[in-house]
Amino acid sequence: MTATDVRPPRAAGPGRRRRPAPAGRREILLLMLPALVPVLVFSVGPLLYGVFLAFTDAEAGFNHETELNGLANFGQLLTDDDFWSSFRIGMIWAVSVTVLQFVASLGLALLLNQNLRFRGLARVLSVVPWAMPPVVIGLMWRLVYHPNAGILNATLQDVGLIGQNIDWLNDFSIALPAIIVVGVWTGMPQTTVVLLAGLQSVPKELHEAAQMDGAGVWRRFWSVTLPQLRPVIVAITSLDFVWNINQFGLVYVLTQGGPGGQTRLPMLFAYEEAFRYGFFGYAAMLGVAFAIVVLAVLGIYLWRQMREAS
Amino acid sequence: MRALGRAGQYVALVAYVVFLGFPLVWLFSTALKTPREMGNLNPSWVPADPTLANFAAAFGEQDLVGSAVRSLVVALATSVITVVISLPAAYAMARHRSALNRAATGWVLVSQVFPFILIIIPLFMVLRALDLVSTLTGLVLVHVTFVLPFALWMLQGYVRAVPRELEEAASVDGAGRLRALASVVAPLLAPGVVATLLFAFISSWNEFLFALVVLKDPDVATLPLTLVKFTGPEGVSRLGPLAAASLLATIPSLVFFAIIQRRLRSGLMAGAVKG
Numbered sequence: 101m102t103a104t105d106v107r108p109p110r111a112a113g114p115g116r117r118r119r120p121a122p123a124g125r126r127e128i129l130l131l132m133l134p135a136l137v138p139v140l141v142f143s144v145g146p147l148l149y150g151v152f153l154a155f156t157d158a159e160a161g162f163n164h165e166t167e168l169n170g171l172a173n174f175g176q177l178l179t180d181d182d183f184w185s186s187f188r189i190g191m192i193w194a195v196s197v198t199v200l201q202f203v204a205s206l207g208l209a210l211l212l213n214q215n216l217r218f219r220g221l222a223r224v225l226s227v228v229p230w231a232m233p234p235v236v237i238g239l240m241w242r243l244v245y246h247p248n249a250g251i252l253n254a255t256l257q258d259v260g261l262i263g264q265n266i267d268w269l270n271d272f273s274i275a276l277p278a279i280i281v282v283g284v285w286t287g288m289p290q291t292t293v294v295l296l297a298g299l300q301s302v303p304k305e306l307h308e309a310a311q312m313d314g315a316g317v318w319r320r321f322w323s324v325t326l327p328q329l330r331p332v333i334v335a336i337t338s339l340d341f342v343w344n345i346n347q348f349g350l351v352y353v354l355t356q357g358g359p360g361g362q363t364r365l366p367m368l369f370a371y372e373e374a375f376r377y378g379f380f381g382y383a384a385m386l387g388v389a390f391a392i393v394v395l396a397v398l399g400i401y402l403w404r405q406m407r408e409a410s
Numbered sequence: 411m412r413a414l415g416r417a418g419q420y421v422a423l424v425a426y427v428v429f430l431g432f433p434l435v436w437l438f439s440t441a442l443k444t445p446r447e448m449g450n451l452n453p454s455w456v457p458a459d460p461t462l463a464n465f466a467a468a469f470g471e472q473d474l475v476g477s478a479v480r481s482l483v484v485a486l487a488t489s490v491i492t493v494v495i496s497l498p499a500a501y502a503m504a505r506h507r508s509a510l511n512r513a514a515t516g517w518v519l520v521s522q523v524f525p526f527i528l529i530i531i532p533l534f535m536v537l538r539a540l541d542l543v544s545t546l547t548g549l550v551l552v553h554v555t556f557v558l559p560f561a562l563w564m565l566q567g568y569v570r571a572v573p574r575e576l577e578e579a580a581s582v583d584g585a586g587r588l589r590a591l592a593s594v595v596a597p598l599l600a601p602g603v604v605a606t607l608l609f610a611f612i613s614s615w616n617e618f619l620f621a622l623v624v625l626k627d628p629d630v631a632t633l634p635l636t637l638v639k640f641t642g643p644e645g646v647s648r649l650g651p652l653a654a655a656s657l658l659a660t661i662p663s664l665v666f667f668a669i670i671q672r673r674l675r676s677g678l679m680a681g682a683v684k685g
Contacts, residue, residue: 128506134498135496143529150527150528211426231663235618243653249440380535387531
């Protein structure tokens with residue numbers, strides 16, 4: 101960085117090759133300023149302030165004097181049954197969506213990597229959910245799950261699997277699995293595309309060599325493909341987990357957290373605490389707690405993966 | 411054994427196509443059904459009496475049209491502002507290594523991990539202090555901030571793809587730095603700028619959560635907010651227009667993805683350095 105601080109003399113003699121003058125720090129800063137200011141003012145700053153709020157009793161009301169209250173919010177969190185139930189639901193949701201998404205996408209990616217007919221159709225279909233607004237995805241699945249006018253009940257009745265219409269999104273025990281299916285559907289494109297790209301970069305020679313040594317299809321998959329794919333798998337499942345635990349819009353549209361809080365993911369819980377009941381400080385503490393949980397889970401996962409890899 | 415494997419693969423592929431495709435087919439089918447058929451207790455895949463009346467009904471809804479216009483305004487403002495302020499920064503990042511590069515990349519990652527609630531509460535307080543709650547200006551501000559890191563990262567990739575040598579060659583030919591930028595770099599950068607504009611537009615057009623928090627007043631709701639509120643107590647009769655409106659709301663994203671796919675492919679080919 102030191103070299104760029106010294107501006108070389110501009111406009112040397114005619115005909116001499118001029119490189120575009122290396123800009124000084126001032127110029128770089130000037131160019132970056134318009135982008136830097138909004139990010140600092142409207143996201144870095146608020147994030148830090150949000151962490152600070154977690155240790156206060158901040159509320160939405162205007163005439164509320166905000167005071168520091170240390171770890172009081174955290175203590176309240178630990179004894180809040182609603183929080184623990186939301187925490188449990190969030191973990192079930194994030195882990196099962198991430199795992200199912202990964203398994204389903206790996207299967208699809210393996211198929212798309214084969215020379216099959218109609219592969220083109222499957223390829224197009226596999227990215228469509230990506231191109232849809234989350235709100236529309238939620239509404240579309242509400243149409244599918246609709247108790248009377250939905251196609252799922254009609255089809256299952258025709259096949260004889262169910263005797264009467266099920267209210268998928270309002271049934272205490274079915275709502276969570278039902279939204280997990282939507283979560284998997286929604287997140288498959290990114291995962292599939294990434295895994296497919298990974299599969300295509302596995303050297304063919306490795307497979308051929310394994311085949312020469314007499315390894316069957318499964319053996320080759322376990323001993324050649326998977327190990328080669330490992331870094332890609334670790335990266336995409338980590339990202340998926342983070343995205344899933346922070347999911348909000350999709351589930352808000354599908355169930356608003358109902359019935360009876362059975363699908364109230366942590367972020368829905370935090371949203372309600374903050375913007376329905378006005379407990380800013382408490383909701384911020386929820387955010388801090390979840391940031392810690394996410395970082396811890398990711399940390400353990402990445403650490404284990406790295407240890408196994410070496 | 412091999413043939414069996416093949417057959418199994420096809421069965422699996424068909425299962426995937428069904429799983430991925432059936433909700434979409436149902437959305438289309440619902441959009442084409444008459445209100446009377448929607449009331450039918452035994453819904454069928456194929457509309458008995460296909461009609462485009464639902465699309466007309468969607469356009470007839472005052473709320474929907476108004477909120478679509480507001481979404482359009484917000485998305486246009488967001489995309490233009492984002493590109494205008496991130497282009498200089500992207501240029502600086504691509505052409506000069508600095509600590510800011512790493513900071514920017516780091517921030518993109520950090521902003522993925524942190525729960526939105528930590529940012530949205532203080533942000534809401536800031537907007538409230540600026541008297542921007544329930545205004546489109548407030549929402550544009552928020553959208554720009556959140557699209558910016560990724561737009562920056564996209565744009566600096568495009569700038570990097572323009573060979574520095576071209577800029578230098580223009581200088582050799584006697585063009586000033588600004589002219590070199592305007593006449594050599596800008597045209598080559600245009601496709602990347604368009605892609606970034608589209609990305610920002612779509613992000614803003616589809617965005618739900620911030621709109622939900624910032625736009626408290628239903629009179630200024632954007633399209634996603636209005637769509638969610640669309641199904642009222644009237645029940646199934648409004649599902650047809652809802653499906654139609656949902657399809658219409660998806661068009662911008664679909665166009666974006668269609669364009670991007672082509673660009674991705676040509677971008678890959680351009681990556682092989684041309685002499």
